[in-house]
Amino acid sequence: NAGVTQTPKFQVLKTGQSMTLQCAQDMNHNSMYWYRQDPGMGLRLIYYSASEGTTDKGEVPNGYNVSRLNKREFSLRLESAAPSQTSVYFCASSGGQTHTEAFFGQGTRLTVV
Amino acid sequence: AQSVSQHNHHVILSEAASLELGCNYSYGGTVNLFWYVQYPGQHLQLLLKYFSGDPLVKGIKGFEAEFIKSKFSFNLRKPSVQWSDTAEYFCAVIVYGNNRLAFGKGNQVVVIP
Numbered sequence: 001n002a003g004v005t006q007t008p009k010f011q012v013l014k015t016g017q018s019m020t021l022q023c024a025q026d027m028n029h030n031s032m033y034w035y036r037q038d039p040g041m042g043l044r045l046i047y048y049s050a051s052e053g054t055t056d057k058g059e060v061p062n063g064y065n066v067s068r069l070n071k072r073e074f075s076l077r078l079e080s081a082a083p084s085q086t087s088v089y090f091c092a093s094s095g096g097q098t099h100t101e102a103f104f105g106q107g108t109r110l111t112v113v
Numbered sequence: 114a115q116s117v118s119q120h121n122h123h124v125i126l127s128e129a130a131s132l133e134l135g136c137n138y139s140y141g142g143t144v145n146l147f148w149y150v151q152y153p154g155q156h157l158q159l160l161l162k163y164f165s166g167d168p169l170v171k172g173i174k175g176f177e178a179e180f181i182k183s184k185f186s187f188n189l190r191k192p193s194v195q196w197s198d199t200a201e202y203f204c205a206v207i208v209y210g211n212n213r214l215a216f217g218k219g220n221q222v223v224v225i226p
Contacts (some may be wrong), residue, residue, distance in 0.1 A: 042218035045214070062145075107156050
């Protein structure tokens with residue numbers, strides 16, 4: 001069972017470069033999430049998609065865009081990377097209704113220099 | 114938007130000591146509550162969850178949590194910790210009917226052998 005798969009696992013970018021983080025889930029979940037994790041800050045929600053075709057901003061959406069490509073895939077794009085976006089990024093998915101927990105990907109460690 | 118508060122970000126314990134981590138949330142409606150654990154270098158894994166019913170929830174590895182609705186709290190406990198419990202612990206809340214999953218800032222727990 002693959003669960004939630006994120007790519008890449010590691011990435012180094014130069015300031016101003018763009019990149020897309022990919023996330024796919026094989027659990028037929030409705031909801032998908034992107035978080036960033038920084039020391040002492042916990043997990044902060046960047047964007048989420050409650051269901052296919054919808055996306056909503058979370059706590060820290062500035063500098064990011066998302067695409068819910070289909071039910072399985074939810075990508076996160078950095079159009080012009082900044083050092084402040086150096087972080088560990090986690091994708092998660094859940095059934096989307098209550099009575100279900102979220103499952104997490106392995107994370108992407110992004111460094112912007 | 115709902116918020117989740119975790120106090121005492123850093124906790125240092127000796128093996129066999131008891132652990133209690135506090136979690137308070139701000140939303141007054143029906144909520145689902147979770148505790149996740151993140152071992153060093155790994156992604157988040159579900160420790161336990163509360164949806165309804167018995168407010169005392171038992172999870173994996175001897176952890177339990179108690180939901181006290183009147184106090185908007187969902188505190189995590191373990192009677193006797195082990196060195197392998199060294200990890201970061203996150204409380205999370207999802208509001209019924211809203212698929213936004215919010216996390217607290219986490220508790221870094223270090224268990225000394």
